[in-house]
Amino acid sequence: MRFQGQLRPSQAEAIAVVEQQLAAGQKRLHVVAPPGSGKTVLGLFLWAHHIRRPALVLSPNSAIQSQWAARTDLFHSTLTSKQLVSTETGGSALLTSLTYQSVTLPRRGDADLEADALDFWIDVLIYKEQAQDPAEAEIWINDLKVHNPDYYEKRMRVYRKAVRDDAILKGNALEMLHDSSQQTLETFKQQGVGLIILDECHHLMGHWGRVLADAHDYLDQPVIIGLTATPPDEKGKRPEDIDRYNDFFGPIDYEVPIPAVVKDGYLAPYQDLAYFVRPSPEELSYVANTDDQLQLIMETLCTARVSETVSEPENSPDAETEDPPSVERAEPLQDWLLQLLTELELPSGQVVEDWTTFERRDPSLADASRLFLQHRGIPLPPHVPPLSVDLMEEDIPRLNYWAPVLDRYIRHRLRRSPSQADQELAQQAVDQLRLLGLQITETGCQACASPVGRVIAYSRNKIKALVPILSQEIENLRDNIRAVVIADFEKTSATSAEVEHLLDEEAGGAIAAFKQLVNNPPTDWLNPVLLTGSSVLVDDDIADQLQSRAEEWLRARDIDVTLSREPFDGFDLLNGSGSQWSPRVYVEMITDLFQAGVTRCLVGTRGLLGEGWDANKINVLIDLTTVTTSMTVNQLRGRSFRLDPDQPEKVANNWDVVCIAPEFTKGLDDYERFNKKHCRLFGVTDDGLIEKGVGHVHAAFTELKPEGLEESVQLLNSDMLTRSTQRAESRQLWKIGEPYQGIPLKTIEINSTSRDGAGWGFMPFQGLRSPWSAESLTKAVSRAVLESLQEAGQLSQESSLQIGARSGNYIRVFLDRASEADCELFLDAVNQVFGPVQGTRYVIPRHVNQIEDTWISRLLPDLLGRFFRKTEQELAMVHAVPAALARNKRLVAIFQSRWNQHVSPGEALFAYRGAGAELVEEAQRAGFVPHSKIHEKEIFL
Structure with missing residues (x-):
C-alpha cells in the first residue's frame, strides 16, 4: 500500500516521532491531535508504511467507524476493497474498522450472572439493615418482581453491572463478555492482528478500557496506537481505572497543538467571543435574598448569645424549689477564632507550640481566620503575623475565606455545644451554605450543587442573548451563515424545590433556545431546526420545503421511512415512522440539509452534536453549555474548525454567553465556568499572538473583579459584536502560512x-x-x-x-x-x-x-x-x-x-x-x- 497524498507538517512530525519509538521497540503509542487535524490519515499511514500487519481499528460510534473505512481510498493498493477494508465483525480484510461496543459487549441474562446479581442485591439489603437475613431479602425482591417489574429490572441492571465490573477489575474481563464479542476477539486472534488503533481513546477510562487491557494480552500484545483530541477527564474515575489507562498508553508521545494546524492552513482560523448578561429581575431577587440570608446568619453567629434556660420536667422534685438550670451558649464566631489564635489551639482542641505548627496543621484556617478578623478590624494576638498588605487589598470573594471559618466553627463548636439553640443555629447556617454550593458534613466542607449557581447558569437572559448575537452574525454573513447553538440538554432535569418557581422544564435547554429563535423575526430568518435524541422541530417557514428535501434524501439512500408533521405555534414536529428511523438517520439527514442551506441554524445538545459529528460549513458556534472539562470543550469547539472548500477564507466565531451578578456571593459562578472552559484553549489575541487561556478572548478577562465587571458589560458586549464583524482582520492575525516556532x-x-x-x-x-x-x-x-x-x-x-x-x-x-x-x-x-x-x-x-x-x-x-x-x-x-x-x-x-x-x-x-x-x-x-x-x-x- 502507498499513500497517494501529501502529509501535513504536523502529521510528518508525529510520524517521525513514532518511527523513533517503534525503532526503539516501543509497542504502545499515544498521540493527541485536535479534531480535523488528520488523525485518521496519520493512523492509516503508520499502518500502511510502518507496521504493515493486519489491523483492527476501534471507535466510539459508527460515524467515526465509517470514516476510517472511507479514508482508505487515499491509499493505492492492488487489493480489492473487500480484501482491504471491512466494517463487519466476521471479515477477513487487512483492516477492520469496528466500534468499541462490538468487542466489549457484556453478557446479559445468563443464569450465573443473574444469580450473582441477586446475591449482590441481597447482601446490600442486609448491609443497609433493610432486611434481617437472606430469606427476608429474597421475599421482598420477589414481591417487587411481581408487582413492580420495571423497577425490579432497573435495579437488576445496576447489580448486574456491579457484578461485571467487580469481575473485570479482578482480571476476568473476557469471561464477562457476550458470546458475540468473545467470538470477534477469537477471529482476530486467528487472523494474527498486529496493530490495534484505538480512536478517541479518552473513552477507555471505564468498561471498554478494562476489557481491552485484557484483550491486548489475549491477542498476543499487538502494537497499540491511541489517538485522541484531548486527554481524558479523570474527575470521578476510579483510581484503578486511571492507573490502568496511564499504564496502558503511557505518556503522550506527540501532541499536535491546534495553532500549528491552523497556521499550516489545515484548520479554519477562529476567534473566541463572549456576550455578558444579567439575571432577570426574578432571578436577581432570589440571588439577592440568598445573599441577605447568609449575611444575616453571619451576623447572628458573630453576636453574643445569652445562656439558655432548660426547663425541668414537671414531676421533678427540684422543679419548684430551685431555679431552672441554664446551658452556656457558644461564644460568638470572632471570639472563638481569637481564642484559637491566642492559645494556638486547633479546632479539634489540641494546643500546638508555635504559630508555624498551627499554620502547617491547618493552613486554610490560619489564613482565613486572620483575613476574617482583620476585615472586621479585630487586632490579632502579638505572636500571630498579620497578612500582607497586598493580600488584604486583594479582592478575595468573601465565601472563599468564610467557608473554612464557618466549617470549623459549626463542626467543632456549635454542633458540640450542649445548647439546643446553638445546634439549630448550626443547621440554619448549613442549610444556607448549601444554597451557595457548600456542604458541611461530619468530616469537612465540600462543594455541592448550588441552586443559586443553577439559576445563574440557566438564566432566561442567556437564551435571550441569542437574538443580538445572531442578528449581528446575520448582518456579517447573510446567506453564508451556518450557525449552531449547543445546550446541555433538551429540557432541564429535575430542579430543587428552592428554584422550581424560577426554572421551568425548558430553562436553559435546547427547546427554549429554539423557541427564542423562531419567535423573534431577526433570528426566525435563519429557519432554525432543533435536533435532540428524541425530537426534530422545524421552523414552520420551511416545514414543507424541508420535508420534501428530506424525503428525497431518504429515497436516494433507500431508507424506508415515512415522514409526517405535527404543527405547533411557530414550528412543526417532524415525525418518522419505520424501523430505520433513528437519531443516526435523522441527524445525518438534517446535517446534510443544513450544509445545503435549507436551514441556516441548528440547535442541539452536546451529546448529539459532539464527538464524531461533522459539518464543515459551521461559521458561528454559540455554546450555552455548562461543561468545563477540556475533553468536552475541545470536542464542542472542534465542530467549527473544519475547512470549507466553498469558503476558503472561512473564519469561525465561537461565542460563550455568560451570566453575571458580581455584587453577590455566587454571582461570578458562570464567569468562573467560562474561565475554566478556556484554560486549555488557544486563541488569537489583539496583538497577533496565540495565547492559551481566557485572556485571548480579551486582555481584561484575567483581571475582571466584581467592582469593575458590572460597569464594563455594555462596553465589552459592544466590543465583542464589533469584533465579530472583523473576520478578515482576525484571519490576518493568525499569520497563516508564515513560519512559526511551534512550541x-x-x-x-x-x-x-x-x-x-x-x-x-x-x-x-x-x-x-x-x-x-x-x-x-x-x-x-x-x-x-x-x-x-x-x-x-x-x-x-x-x-x-x-x-x-x-x-x-x-x-x-x-x-x-x-x-x-x-x-x-x-x-x-x-x-x-x-x-x-x-x-x-x-x-x-x-x-x-x-x-x-x-x-x-x-x-x-x-x-x-x-x-x-x-x-x-x-x-x-x-x-x-x-x-x-x-x-x-x-x-x-x-x-x-x-x-x-x-x-x-x-x-x-x-x-x-x-x-x-x-x-x-x-x-x-x-x-x-x-x-x-x-x-x-x-x-x-
Missing part, C-alpha cells in the same frame, strides 16, 4: 496604572524630555533586567526581548530565542521588579522628572518656551531588586548599573536595615510601591 512560550502581562508610574512623568536623563508610558517604562525595566542577567552569565546572549501592547493598558513581555529555563528566570525577575517589595533583600528607587512652566516659558512660543521650563526630579517608586541579582554585592552592582542606564538614577540599598529599611517603610507609607497587576500566560509563536 509554547511563557509570558507575563503587566497592567501598570499611572499610580505605578507616579503620573508617569518624564524620563530622568540629561537632555531627554520624553514622557514615560506604560509601554516604554515596562520596556526599559525589562531591558535592564535582561542585560543584567546576561552580564551576570545567568542568561544566554541569544535571548531577544519582545514587548507588545494589548488593549486595556496591558503590556506583554517575553523572551524569544530562549530556553524554557531562561524564560522562567527572566520573567520571574521582571515579575519581582513590578511586584511587592516586602521580604526582598535589596531595593532600588526610581525617579522621574516633572516639568512645569515658568512665567517666561508661558510667554514664549512652545518651540522656545520648552528651554525655560522648570525641571525637578522626584521619587516615583521603590522597586525590588530581583532575587537572582540580589545574592551578593557584585550582582547588585550589575543591576544598579543597568537600572541607571535604562530606567533611573539611584542606588540599590540593603532592605533589612539602615537606609534601605527606612526607604521601604517610607515608600509603603506614602504609597510609592508597585501595585501592578501581573498575569502569567502561555503563548504559541
